[in-house]
Amino acid sequence: MTTHADKNGGRRPTERYKALEILKVIAGIVLLFAISWEIIMGDHINFSQTYLIIQFIVCLIFLCDFFIRWGLAERRNRFFWKHLPYLLISIPWLNILDWSGVVLTHDWGILVGLIPMLRAFLAMVIVVEWMVSEKGRMDRIFWAYIFTVVVFTYLSALVFFEYEAGINTKLVGFSNALWWAWMNVTTVGAEIFAVTAIGKIVTVLLPSLGMMFFPIFTTYILNRYTGKK
Structure with missing residues (x-):
């Protein structure tokens, strides 16, 4: 072998x-x-x-x-x-x-x-x-970034829902948690405010992730349309 x-x-x-x-x-x-x-x-x-x-x-x-x-x-x-x-x-x-x-x-x-x-x-x-196991494949790396943002945001919504459900009066169902997560990762913010320590930590991490990954998305699109490698 x-x-x-x-x-x-x-x-x-x-x-x-x-x-x-x-x-x-x-x-x-x-x-x-x-x-x-x-x-x-x-x-x-x-x-x-x-x-x-x-x-x-x-x-x-x-x-x-x-x-x-x-x-x-x-x-x-x-x-x-x-x-x-x-x-x-x-x-x-x-x-x-x-x-x-x-x-x-x-x-x-x-x-x-x-x-x-x-x-x-x-x-x-x-x-x-x-x-991203195959090196030199920019498309795979790009989609890995997209996957990371989507899944990280989704998991953050799960964490938020797990620790805030039943405690946070503004959180009604998982759909609210998912909306909260996407509004925060885009740095827009939501009217649902965390009341637990874990929820507050995730609230800080999500915008940080958004600020790190969205410039990568913009750079990739620009390189695609300008022909740069």
């Missing part, structure tokens, strides 16, 4: 690694759908058993990917510390807590509740990495 060098100087089996990459992308997409369903249709208090099973399977795939790449890396110590956040996010903490019967305080509950959302952003990054 053919092999090629990985980013850390080691050798890896091409076919198996590509299969794992595809599986990881599929798992990331499934996770995005599962989190969307859980937040929009859930009760914002308890996670459903269906979601816990799905995120456990996805976590196993992410963990397998980490340990395989770690085992194939030439500088394993460097690889481990560089990808430690990926490992920590990939651990199925919610399942572990559910199995152990641990009852969390409100503050710790908020912190642990963020982990599925962090994993959703990780899933977004995995899909983007797959989209």
Whole structure:
């Protein structure tokens, strides 16, 4: 079986690694759908058993990917510390807590509740990495930027809805959260104001993302029509 060098100087089996990459992308997409369903249709208090099973399977795939790449890396110590956040996010903490019967305080509950959302952003990054895997393809990179803005805005709406629903009197349904997110990412602003700490953080991050990515869109369009590369 053919092999090629990985980013850390080691050798890896091409076919198996590509299969794992595809599986990881599929798992990331499934996770995005599962989190969307859980937040929009859930009760914002308890996670459903269906979601816990799905995120456990996805976590196993992410963990397998980490340990395989770690085992194939030439500088394993460097690889481990560089990808430690990926490992920590990939651990199925919610399942572990559910199995152990641990009852969390409100503050710790908020912190642990963020982990599925962090994993959703990780899933977004995995899909983007797959989209730009072929170097020298400006169109793929451009569409990866578009994908990032759309999915990041959508996930931000999910986060906002998860933590503001039932607390923010101006938030009526997920459609309001989605409208709020797009109005903020375009830096226009909305009449729905965050009342939770997490909501306020997302409110700051969204316009920042918009200010970073929309100039890229403008530059791409200009280069397209002026013939520049």
